[in-house]
Amino acid sequence: MVSVSGAALTPFCKSKDGSAFRDWAGSAFKQALAISTLDRCDIDMLVLASESDFFTLQLNPVSVIADDLGLAGCSTLRVEGGGASGQLAVHAGVRAILSGTARHVAVIGVDPSASQLSASAVKALYSFSFDAWSEGFAGVSATTLYALSVQGFMERLQLSKSHLAAVTIQNRENACANPNAHLGRRHTVQEIDDCTLIAAPYRRLHCSPLSDGAAAIILSKSGALPATRKTAPVILGIGASSDRVHLGARPEPDRFTAKSTAMKRACKSAGIEPKDIGFAEVYDAYAGAQLQAIEALGLSENIGQDLDAGEFGPTGRCPINLSGGLMGQGAPAGAIGVAQTANCALFLEGRNQSGLQPANPPRYALADTHGGICTIAAVTVLAQADAL
Numbered sequence: 001m002v003s004v005s006g007a008a009l010t011p012f013c014k015s016k017d018g019s020a021f022r023d024w025a026g027s028a029f030k031q032a033l034a035i036s037t038l039d040r041c042d043i044d045m046l047v048l049a050s051e052s053d054f055f056t057l058q059l060n061p062v063s064v065i066a067d068d069l070g071l072a073g074c075s076t077l078r079v080e081g082g083g084a085s086g087q088l089a090v091h092a093g094v095r096a097i098l099s100g101t102a103r104h105v106a107v108i109g110v111d112p113s114a115s116q117l118s119a120s121a122v123k124a125l126y127s128f129s130f131d132a133w134s135e136g137f138a139g140v141s142a143t144t145l146y147a148l149s150v151q152g153f154m155e156r157l158q159l160s161k162s163h164l165a166a167v168t169i170q171n172r173e174n175a176c177a178n179p180n181a182h183l184g185r186r187h188t189v190q191e192i193d194d195c196t197l198i199a200a201p202y203r204r205l206h207c208s209p210l211s212d213g214a215a216a217i218i219l220s221k222s223g224a225l226p227a228t229r230k231t232a233p234v235i236l237g238i239g240a241s242s243d244r245v246h247l248g249a250r251p252e253p254d255r256f257t258a259k260s261t262a263m264k265r266a267c268k269s270a271g272i273e274p275k276d277i278g279f280a281e282v283y284d285a286y287a288g289a290q291l292q293a294i295e296a297l298g299l300s301e302n303i304g305q306d307l308d309a310g311e312f313g314p315t316g317r318c319p320i321n322l323s324g325g326l327m328g329q330g331a332p333a334g335a336i337g338v339a340q341t342a343n344c345a346l347f348l349e350g351r352n353q354s355g356l357q358p359a360n361p362p363r364y365a366l367a368d369t370h371g372g373i374c375t376i377a378a379v380t381v382l383a384q385a386d387a388l
Contacts, residue, residue, distance in 0.1 A: 002097045003225055003232040004382070005104070006036030006218035007342035007351075011180045012330030014114040015212040021056050024214035025065050025110045032106070032216040032342075035351075037226045043218075044102035045075045049089035049109040051082060051333035054125055055116050065108065075102070082129055082371025083283060084240075085109065086215070086337025087378035090367075091238045093219045103224045109338030110214035113331065122210055130372060131245050143207065143286070145373050147199035148247060150288035152254030154201065159291065159304050161201055165192045166307055167287040168205055168327060174314065175324025177355030182211045182330030206287040211330030215339035230385065233348040235341075236364075237270025237381040239263060245375055256374035259296035263368075263379050270364075270381040274298030277381075278362020279318060279347065281340035283369045284325040293368055294320070297379070314358070322347065322356050337378065340367035344382045363387040 008031030010024045025048075033040065046069070048062040058064060062078040079089040086109035093105035113122065128136035130145065154160070168187060175181035187205060196204045225232060241261035247253040267273060274297060282297070284290035291303055299318055300306045312320040323329040323343045326336060344365035346352035363384050370377040 001222035002094050002235045003220050003222045003229070003385070004217050004235065004341070004345035005038065005220040005225055005229045005232045006032035006034070007216070007345045008032040008035065009180055009215040009339050009342055010213045012182045012211040012213035012332055015112065021110045021112045021214065022064065022068050024212070025108050025216070026068055028214040028216035029069055029106060029108055032218050036218040036220065037228045038104055038218060040070050042104050043071055043074055043106050045077070045093070045096050045105045046071050047077045047079060047089045047093045047105060047107045049079050049085040049334040049338060051080060051085050051111050052125065055111045055113055057116070071106070081376045081378070083285065083333060083336060084369045084371040084376045084378045085334045086339065087341070087367060087369040087380060088240065088337065090217065090337060090341050090380055091240060091378060094235055094238055097219055097221050103221045105219040106216065107219060107338055108214060108216045109335035111332040111334040112212045113333050114210040114212045119210065134246070141199070143202055144199045145247060146286045146289060147202050149253055149373050150201065150286070150292060153288065153292050156254060157303060162189070163291065163304055163307055164201060164206055164287040165189045167284065167290050168192055170313060171284060171321050171325045171327040174322055175328025178324050178329055178353055181324045181328050182209050183328050184324065201288070202286055208285050208326035208331045211332045213330060213332040213335050215335045215342050217338060217342050217345065231349060233345045233382050233384055235380060236272070236383045237266040237268070238379070239265030239269065240378040241265070242376050243374060245372065247373060256292050256296035256370070256377065258374050258377035259293060259368070259370060259379070262377040263297045266379045266381045272364060272381065276364050277318060277366045278364050279322060279358065280320050280366040280368060281323060281343050282320050282325065283336070284321060284327050285331065287327065290320070290325065297366065297368060319358065322358070337367065337369040340369060341380055341382070348382060348384050
């Protein structure tokens with residue numbers, strides 16, 4: 001088995017203090033390593049998730065991070081898969097341990113998504129993360145493509161703008177209890193209705209922010225855990241999948257089919273069903289994308305009804321994005337998936353921020369990310385150490 005022996009996040013924000021991505025990676029790693037009670041010399045492998053060299057201006061970021069962290073001699077790997085980069089990096093670390101090539105792996109996700117480039121430059125860059133020959137050179141934005149996908153989804157499930165507002169309000173309010181969050185806010189429905197329309201049905205407040213920051217976890221072979229870390233949560237299952245790049249090439253462009261497949265694979269390897277998940281950190285680049293994810297992950301049979309009833313709220317049946325998610329906690333691209341996994345591990349062990357921590361953590365948690373319009377999906381199922 002693979003345990004999460006250490007987990008930590010830096011604040012997610014738009015950095016204005018002169019620090020850079022190498023500083024944030026070092027800070028998150030130092031905190032995670034301290035929780036693990038391991039030494040730097042125990043780390044066999046470093047896996048780094050960083051979405052774009054345009055953000056870091058470093059063509060081989062894992063080499064300089066390894067050097068900064070005093071990890072010379074360990075094996076290194078850089079992982080990139082759009083918004084799924086961080087979760088795919090977690091999977092790479094898990095596979096290294098299960099293959100027997102490493103006992104302890106440091107996984108770091110980092111990106112200066114907010115401070116390195118202008119918002120217009122990032123918008124142009126992301127349009128090239130789909131198909132550069134079509135969407136990219138045509139200037140089609142990510143928001144436009146997400147909007148096209150969610151329109152059919154909302155019509156099929158008979159959801160309204162009030163459901164989008166509910167997601168925005170809940171995630172940003174959750175973030176108010178998270179001192180590391182970028183956008184802790186208490187919105188009103190009227191405020192959301194009055195803000196700028198970007199691409200129907202999405203308005204500005206339905207969108208996640210560009211953020212800077214880093215997250216780190218230490219993965220350990222369960223049999224090699226220090227005696228002080230026997231309560232460390234375990235990773236029970238991982239799953240990943242992909243879909244056609246072009247929405248028009250998909251049989252059902254309103255469904256996140258790759259996410260459904262990834263979830264099935266993760267649950268099969270974990271030996272559980274979606275109904276067993278007690279809380280989830282879900283990829284909410286846009287308010288509607290969270291609802292599409294809930295459907296694809298099998299976390300609800302009636303999304304509108306469950307949302308209205310508070311089933312995904314902090315005291316509901318399956319709390320979602322207690323951290324605030326991308327919309328509230330923030331979205332430094334390479335760090336997202338690592339941060340989700342870190343939050344789940346901290347929640348399961350009762351070590352998260354006091355304002356975020358559930359009184360009675362459930363046995364199973366889910367971390368979910370994707371890249372593109374769910375073109376690449378990756379999910380991870382975690383459990384309390386005594387759940388096995």
